[in-house]
Amino acid sequence: MxxxxxxxxxxxxxxxxxxxxxxxxxxxxxxxxxxxxxxxxxxxTPKIAMDAVRDHDLEILAYGRSEGSETYREKISQYYHKHQLQIRAEDIIVSTGGSEALSFAIGSITDTDDEIIVPEPFYANYNGFATAAGAIVVPVVSQIDNNFALPPIEEFEKLISPKTKAILICNPGNPTGYLYSKEEIKKLADIVKKHDIFLISDEVYREFTYDGKEHRSILQEPGMDEYGIIVDSVSKRYSMCGARIGYLVSKNKEVVKASLKFAQARLSPPTFAQMAAEAALDTPNxxxxxxxxxxxxxxxxxxxxxxxxxxxxxxxxxxxxxxxxxxxxxxxxxxxxxxxxxxxxxxxxxxxxxxxxxxxxxxxxxxxxxxxxxxxxxxxxxxxxxxxxxxxxxxxxx
Structure with missing residues (x-):
């Protein structure tokens, strides 16, 4: 058998x-x-997104561009500009959900048995994405007793090896709800630059922060253009989980170029869902x-x-x-x-x-x-x- x-x-x-x-x-x-x-x-889900699909005038549901439509990526770029992130359309690869964006990121930066350090507990599918890519998740434990704050940076230092390719965080966190502070993001930025590895930040919940706190993106840190990879998604932001639209964002041209090849292998993201997601970007504050x-x-x-x-x-x-x-x-x-x-x-x-x-x-x-x-x-x-x-x-x- x-x-x-x-x-x-x-x-x-x-x-x-x-x-x-x-x-x-x-x-x-x-x-x-x-x-x-x-x-x-x-x-x-915002009505404007549903109407975009309901009122379309397409006669042929054709393949789209592998990296996502140009108009959608331009609007995503404008969204980031509002959040003080100078992201261009060419820095973005549209994916089938944030899950695919993370898979593209891991596939683009790791070879078999390469390692990614992740504070745990973490979104369970990180294990699956790493396994599919042949990479290894190396956990660093965060504690419930201090609200799952970033573990001491010395704990990360102990785990970094020649096989280490990235540190991966979720901010705000799934499953903890923890929001990394500006100081914690700076510490992570400093360590990846020191060791010449990537920092991947899953920022799909960036709109949802409480108690007057603000989200700090890794690409707001100086000198992170070559080291930072953002994974984002419309699923939770616009209550559009079934749309399965996300995107990878990086100012590192080699990361984007490699991710595009993975995107080409699966042809293109879904057209109707992109239409809804593009329209959703006009949702009022x-x-x-x-x-x-x-x-x-x-x-x-x-x-x-x-x-x-x-x-x-x-x-x-x-x-x-x-x-x-x-x-x-x-x-x-x-x-x-x-x-x-x-x-x-x-x-x-x-x-x-x-x-x-x-x-x-x-x-x-x-x-x-x-x-x-x-x-x-x-x-x-x-x-x-x-x-x-x-x-x-x-x-x-x-």
């Missing part, structure tokens, strides 16, 4: 999506599942102001409700819409399955994302979950109440 590749065996499964069959089974039993597990916003206020309010409600649960610990999100919560149990995977298979409160249960899949270090995060606070407020309150009652029952049983 033919066998699959070692790469296929090593490819990690999604800690978020692996529980879907259990949720589907719960639904078949008539149990309502409240989803705390996935970052699918319930905010409406009032939309973002309202969405930001809503997420900050939901964050506050989540933390207020978590205060009511005994024996737990959490990081305080400063951006994005995720929160890591440490539970007084041994195995969050088992607890998440039990919630869907065996527990309900008045016909309802909750689906959470076990956090071990957001770590590369074996054994870390086993008693943690990630909560996505993308639900309207009453559903969020009810979900945390169910979680509280479920924990009481689970601890009695196990």
């Amino acid at each position: 033919p066998s699959i590749s070692q790469k296929g065996r090593s490819m990690p499964e999604s800690p978020i999506r692996k529980l879907v069959p259990f949720a589907e089974h719960a639904l078949k039993k008539g149990i309502k599942v409240i989803h705390l597990n996935i970052g699918q916003p319930d905010i409406k 009032s939309y973002f102001n309202a969405v930001n206020r809503e997420y900050e309010s939901r964050r506050n409600i989540l933390l207020d409700e978590l205060h009511k649960i005994d024996g737990i610990k959490w990081g305080r999100p400063q951006g994005a819409f995720y929160c890591i919560v440490e539970l007084p149990i041994a195995d969050a995977d088992d607890f998440a399955r039990w919630l869907l298979q065996d527990y309900n409160l008045n016909g309802e249960t909750v689906m959470v994302a076990p956090a071990a899949g957001f770590y590369a270090t074996e054994g870390l995060g086993k008693n943690q979950i990630r909560i996505a606070y993308v639900l309207e407020k009453e559903s969020l309150k009810r979900a945390v109440h169910i979680l509280n009652e479920a924990l009481k029952e689970y601890k009695k049983l196990f």
